[in-house]
Amino acid sequence: MLLPTLALFVAVALPITSAYPITGTFVNCRSGPSTKFDVVRSYVLGDEVTLTCQIAGETVTGDYLWDLTTDGCYVADYFVKTGTVGMVTEACAPIDGRSSMNGPISRDEILARGQVWIDLHVPYSQSAAYPDPAGTDYRTDCSGFIAMAVHASAPGESTVGLIDIGTEIAWEDLQPGDFVGTLGPGTGGDNGHVTLFHSWADNSNTTYNTLECRGTAYGCVAYQRPIGWKDGSFTSKPYRYIHVE
Numbered sequence: 001m002l003l004p005t006l007a008l009f010v011a012v013a014l015p016i017t018s019a020y021p022i023t024g025t026f027v028n029c030r031s032g033p034s035t036k037f038d039v040v041r042s043y044v045l046g047d048e049v050t051l052t053c054q055i056a057g058e059t060v061t062g063d064y065l066w067d068l069t070t071d072g073c074y075v076a077d078y079f080v081k082t083g084t085v086g087m088v089t090e091a092c093a094p095i096d097g098r099s100s101m102n103g104p105i106s107r108d109e110i111l112a113r114g115q116v117w118i119d120l121h122v123p124y125s126q127s128a129a130y131p132d133p134a135g136t137d138y139r140t141d142c143s144g145f146i147a148m149a150v151h152a153s154a155p156g157e158s159t160v161g162l163i164d165i166g167t168e169i170a171w172e173d174l175q176p177g178d179f180v181g182t183l184g185p186g187t188g189g190d191n192g193h194v195t196l197f198h199s200w201a202d203n204s205n206t207t208y209n210t211l212e213c214r215g216t217a218y219g220c221v222a223y224q225r226p227i228g229w230k231d232g233s234f235t236s237k238p239y240r241y242i243h244v245e
Contacts (some may be wrong), residue, residue: 003194010072012132014118018050019048019049019050020048020050020051020080020081020082020088021047021048021080021081021228022043022044022045022046022047022048022049022062022075022079022080022081023045023079023080023081023221024043024045024079025044025045026042026043026044026045027042027043027044027046027060027075027079028041028042028073028075029042029043029069029074029075030073030074030075030169031073032057032074032188033055033056033057033058033066033074033137034058034066035058035060035073037173040071040072040073041071041073043075043079043180047101049067049069049070049071049075049080050069050070051067051068051069051070051080051088051089051106052070052089052090052092053067053089053090053091053092053135054057054067054068054069054077054087054088054089054090054091054092054135055068055074055091055092055134056116056132056176056190057076057123057135059075059119059120060076060077060078060079061078062078062119062120063076063077063078063085064116064119064133065077065087067082068082068092069153071243073082078179084187086131087131087140088133091131091134091135091136092134096188099151100151101136101151101152101153101154102151102152102153102243103151103218103243103244104243104244104245105150105241105244105245106177106244106245107175107176107177107244107245108177109151110149110150110151110176110177110241111149111177111195111196111198111211112147112242113132113133113148113150113151113211114148114149114196115211116132116144117130117140117148117213117220118135118210118211118220118221120217120220120224121146121219121220121221122140122213122220123140123212123216123219123220124140124141124142124188124213124214124215124216124218124219124220125139125141125216126139127139128140129144129155132148132151132154135140136154137155138152138154138155138156139155139156140213140220140224141213142159142192142193142194142195142212142213142214142225142233143156143157143158143162143181143192143194144156144213145169145196145211145212145213145220146162146179146194146196147162147165147194149177149196149211150165150177150241150243150244151181152165152241157186158187158192159181159183159184159187159188159191159193159194160185160186160187160188160192161191162179162183162185162194163183163239164179164227165219165241165242165243166239166240166241166242167239168184168237168239168243169238169239170238171205171228171238171239172205173238173240174197174200174208174238175197175240175242176197176199177194177196177197177199177244178196178238178239178240178241178244179194179196179239179241180194180195180197180210180225180227180236180237180238180239181193181194181195181237181239182194182230182231182234182235182236182237183237183239184238186234187231187234191231191232191234192231192234193212194212194224195210195211195212195223195225196210196211196212197209197210197238198210198211198222201224205227206226206227207224207225207226207227208224208225208227209222209223209224210223210224210225212221217233
């Protein structure tokens with residue numbers, strides 16, 4: 001799956017690291033982090049590559065990382081034996097004006113950032129953290145997921161504090177990349193919940209498709225919810241991120 005709004009990246013620095021073997025029989029190295037980009041060169045089983053940085057891109061067999069090699073092209077991390085499913089070198093830095101933390105961000109980028117965790121089915125936890133596409137760790141609960149998706153401060157506000165980076169809007173004004181939740185005083189811990197609005201699920205605009213970190217039994221998933229859903233004594237409301245463009 002191509003994540004079109006995730007930027008192409010270049011290395012912040014070009015550290016020389018250990019060489020890692022290619023595990024695929026014939027693996028293409030491309031001009032960008034997706035199979036949609038042109039092939040620059042190819043590697044064969046047993047070739048060794050040195051990495052300059054890693055980025056998020058198209059998910060390949062459950063692995064969203066792509067490795068920028070010293071050959072100047074990107075290879076899917078799934079085919080590189082690094083010894084871990086995580087990052088082994090620095091995150092690459094954006095070069096085309098994509099968002100910075102707490103900066104302006106487009107709706108497409110919010111959804112693309114959120115989709116990374118959904119594709120990986122990141123486990124839910126109120127104490128653990130997981131990296132965003134640039135390698136910054138965010139808390140893997142519902143509000144940490146929203147903070148990650150909108151590229152707000154890490155590791156992310158709780159449902160109590162998340163209200164400070166959103167403006168309440170009307171249900172009919174919801175757009176992709178807005179969020180819906182039970183936020184504010186009294187909603188901390190298990191008392192509140194928040195979801196990312198993806199799209200309407202019906203023509204009557206009474207049910208919507210979500211991206212959310214739903215709970216320990218589910219992890220980060222796509223789901224559907226009715227407008228005005230409740231969490232205990234709290235009723236959900238729609239919000240717009242203060243820096244969305």
